[in-house]
Amino acid sequence: MSVIYCLNPDCENPVNDTKTRKCRSCQSNLILNKRYVAIKKIGRGGFGTTYLAVDMGRKNTYCVIKQLELAKENPEAYRTALDLFNREAKTLAKLNHPQIPKLLDYFEENNQFYLIQDFVLGKNLEREIKKGGIYPETTAKKFLRQMLPVLQYIHSEKVIHRDIKPGNILREKKTNNLFLIDFGAVKEQVNTQLMSQNPESAFTKISVGTMGFAPPEQLAMRPVYSSDIYALGATCIFLLTGKAPKDLCDNVTGELAWERHTAVSSNFAKVLNKMLELDVRKRYSSADDVIKALELVPYEEELAGSMVNLSVSKEVSSDDDEDMTVTNSTSQNLADAIRKRREKLQQAGGNTPAKAKVNISAIPPTQPKAQLTPDAIMEYYRQGDRNFSQQSLNGFDLEGFKLAGASFSQSKLIGVNLQKANLYRTNFYNANLAQANLKEADLRRAELYKANLKNADLQGANLTAANLTSALLKDCNLAGANLKGAKVDDEQLKMAKTSWRTIFPDGKRRWW
Structure with a gap:
């Protein structure tokens, strides 16, 4: 370390050299709680000031000091704030998730509140967008799929973040993993109590969210779990447009007029707009609901993308009408699959997006490919027709x-x-692959939702980040397969055959 910072908010010259343990300006102790030494000011906001620090109690490892500043004119309100701080900090301390920096310590010293957290070396998404440009739809969807499970977890622990925004999501430099930081629970609870006891003495700089990212009920100091869903949706809009939500706000309705600033599919737009409903009763009520809605998007898009406008002339023959009936039935099958998926989600208690407004009985997805052979498949694929x-x-x-x-x-x-076939991002939704040979196939990011893989051989297959949700894996051979990051649960895997060479979704092998 080259300098040490004094943490006294009233210090006129807080920067000190490393040769002293007392501030040369105000004589305050420079070692916080007898172990933490602030070496760099990271930022300042409504919470107070954040510092990069060295934890001398952990072999000089890096950590983050967050200093909550409060006015102290009202001693009674101040003590109440301290009690609330300790109670809320205990709530945060119990959070244990790989995408949330661990809360290491919390305490009061010299009439200041402090939180100590793990340090994550990375760049927040606000800076990422300003430097690298806006996200396309595929990256925005990936962002939501990475962050929604974090919301699932914190809400299951009865915690509301209260301040989700691009600046509070870090992308770790080494792994590219996303981290959710700066929970607003502590600062909001403290601020609420101070304001109720003595509004004039409260430190009202402490925000209850960030304007544009916080929904109306949160700004009215009544946050609910879906307040975080709104904020995550607003964050996604920023990633897609590069514009702050407050700059997209419609002055008449208060809604975010974002769609003309980016190009996304209509079904994905519906999901985002439901996340951004101002009326909490119309918004997704849980992160699980949003995850289920996103699962439906690719299938709805496949249906919508297969629709073309047909204008049938008065001279259509009866033979043409018969052909129309045959091809319409395939479109109906896809529509039925989507409808059944919605019904399944509704039975599970999930809210699903509104049904696509398409005339399902009108148009076929594709003209049927007569007498398909392996050579014909390759020829179709070579010409750009990849729909089988x-x-x-x-x-x-x-x-x-x-x-x-x-x-x-x-x-x-x-x-x-399909041994050794390149099936990267290939769609096998609800396909019957029973007894298929998929040895050493490249199935990275493949869509295998509801696929039948009974007795299929996937020895050595690469299933990294593949979606195996609801897939049938009974007696499926996954010896040596790579399932890192795949969407598959333990109950499914118990039905399959695995070995010591199998890499499981957590990236580890299991030894029996």
Whole structure:
């Protein structure tokens, strides 16, 4: 360390050299709580001042000191604030999540409140956008999928963050993981109590959220769990547009007029707009509801993307009408699948997005591909047609084929040979892959939601970040497969065959 900072808020010259243990300006002790030494001022906000520090009690490891500043004119209110601070800090201390910096300590010293947290070396998303530019839709969806489980966790612990915004989400430099920082629970509880006891003596700089990111009920000091959902949605809008929500606010309705500043699919826009409902009764009530809604987006987009405007002339023959009926049935199947998914979510108690306003019976998703063969599949793919949904491809030999990004949604692929095939981001939604050979296949980020993989062989397959939600894995061979980051639960994995070489979703191998 090259300098040491004095933490006395009234110190006129807080920067000291490392040769002294008392501030040369005000004579305050420079070692906080007999172990923490502030070496760099990181920032200042409504909470107070944040410092990078060295923890001498942990072999000089880095940590963060957060100093909460309060006025002390009213001793009774001040003591009440201290009690609240300790109570709320205990709540934060129990949080244990890999995307939340650990609260290491909290205490009062010299009439100041302090929080000590783990240090995360990284850049906040506000700076990331200003330097690197706005997110496309795919990255914005990935952001939500990374952050919504964090909200699930903190809300399950009965904690509301109260100050979600780009500046309070860090991307760690080493791993690129996102971290949620600066919980507003402590500062809001303290500020509320001080204001109720003596409004004139309260330190009213302590915010209850950030304007534009905080919904109306939170600004009225009545936050609920879905207040964090609104703030996360507003953060996503910033990532998509590069504009602060307050600059997008409609002066008449108070809603965020964001859609003309970016280009996203209509179904994803519906999810974001429901996150941003001003009326808390119309907003998603839980992070789980948003996760379920996002699961539906790709299937709704596949349906919407398959629709084309047909103008049938008066001269259409009866044979043409018969063909229309055949192809309409495939569109109906996809619509039925989406409808069943919605019904399943509703039965589980989840709120789902509004139904897409499309005339399902009007138009087919694609013209049927007659007499498909392995060679025909490759030719279609080479020409840019990658939609092989609802096809019967049982027993096809597609070993080593490069089919990244193709769609085999709801197709029959029983016993198909896809060994060593490139299936990166390929869509196997509700496909039947029973007894399929997928040895050493590249299935990174593949969509395998509700896929039937019974007795399938996935030895050595790369399933990193694949979506296996609700997939049937009974007797599926996952020996040596890489499931790091995959969406699959333990109950599914218990039905499958694994070995010491299998890498599980947490990135670790399990030894029995």
